[in-house]
Amino acid sequence: xxxxxxxxxxxxxxxxxxxxxxxxxxxxxxxxxxxxxxxxxxxxxxxxxxxxxxxxxxxxxxxxxxxxxxxxxxxxxxxxxxxxxxxxxxxxxxxxxxxxxxxxxxxxxxxxxxxxxxxxxxxxxxxxxxxxxxxxxxxxxxxxxxxxxxxxxxxxxx
Amino acid sequence: xxxxxxxxxxxxxxxxxxxxxxxxxxxxxxxxxxxxxxxxxxxxxxxxxxxxxxxxxxxxxxxxxxxxxxxxxxxxxxxxxxxxxx
Numbered sequence: 397x398x399x400x401x402x403x404x405x406x407x408x409x410x411x412x413x414x415x416x417x418x419x420x421x422x423x424x425x426x427x428x429x430x431x432x433x434x435x436x437x438x439x440x441x442x443x444x445x446x447x448x449x450x451x452x453x454x455x456x457x458x459x460x461x462x463x464x465x466x467x468x469x470x471x472x473x474x475x476x477x478x479x480x481x482x483x484x485x486x487x488x489x490x491x492x493x494x495x496x497x498x499x500x501x502x503x504x505x506x507x508x509x510x511x512x513x514x515x516x517x518x519x520x521x522x523x524x525x526x527x528x529x530x531x532x533x534x535x536x537x538x539x540x541x542x543x544x545x546x547x548x549x550x551x552x553x554x
Numbered sequence: 555x556x557x558x559x560x561x562x563x564x565x566x567x568x569x570x571x572x573x574x575x576x577x578x579x580x581x582x583x584x585x586x587x588x589x590x591x592x593x594x595x596x597x598x599x600x601x602x603x604x605x606x607x608x609x610x611x612x613x614x615x616x617x618x619x620x621x622x623x624x625x626x627x628x629x630x631x632x633x634x635x636x637x638x639x640x
Contacts, residue, residue, distance in 0.1 A: 431635055432636070437637065447634070448562060448563055449634070450560065450562055450611070450627055452611035453608050453611045453612070453613070453627070456611065457613075478634060489634075489635070490634070490635050490636055510635055513635040514632070514633075514635040514636075515632070516632070517634045517635070518562070518608070518627075518629050518632055519632060519633070519634030519635075520562060520563035520632060520633050520634070522563070531563050531564040531630070531633075532633040532637075533563075533604075533630055533632075533633055534631050534632055534633040535631055536604045536605070536631050537629055537631070537632045538606060538613070540613075
């Protein structure tokens with residue numbers, strides 16, 4: 397099955413397939429990022445996480461982010477897959493690959509993508525820890541919030 | 555007319571339902587759909603300022619008019635990706 401540029405999936409993530417996808421031109425600079433489930437959070441010992449998503453909108457939001465990155469860093473190619481369902485400690489919840497002829501652009505596009513995912517992709521995680529469970533809630537999702545976009549851009553270029 | 559309401563994460567927990575069918579009057583907005591839900595489940599009010607809304611799997615405004623057969627999703631603050639210290 398061909399690898400999609402953006403996806404949400406209940407299957408384990410594969411960063412290598414994303415690298416192959418974005419570096420089709422052989423540009424030479426590929427930055428990858430994998431977000432892994434941590435064994436601790438806010439002083440709690442985490443047992444596992446459960447990710448839930450609004451899948452059709454999550455895919456559209458990921459595509460929007462990839463398009464934003466291309467606007468900001470022309471010539472870059474970004475792929476991003478997000479996992480859903482139960483994830484054990486150390487498993488990847490997200491993988492991103494960004495390719496460019498310029499390594500600075502590849503780094504920036506990769507960082508921008510993870511920052512924007514946290515802002516506007518409708519995915520939620522529930523943390524199961526020793527003694528209970530809790531929904532973690534982050535940002536109010538508003539793709540048109542220009543201040544949030546700028547913040548992600550500044551972080552990417554820091 | 556009839557719309558499908560989708561609720562996620564803690565909003566789903568608060569109502570005990572991820573999907574509801576609701577009758578709404580013609581020219582109803584997403585806000586009216588929400589207000590009706592909040593009458594039923596007052597605990598939802600706590601999310602009024604932080605949630606987002608989507609109509610037919612596209613982000614929308616609470617003022618958006620809804621139509622027969624639409625899917626209206628109410629989304630608590632998102633927490634995808636990954637967290638890291640610093």
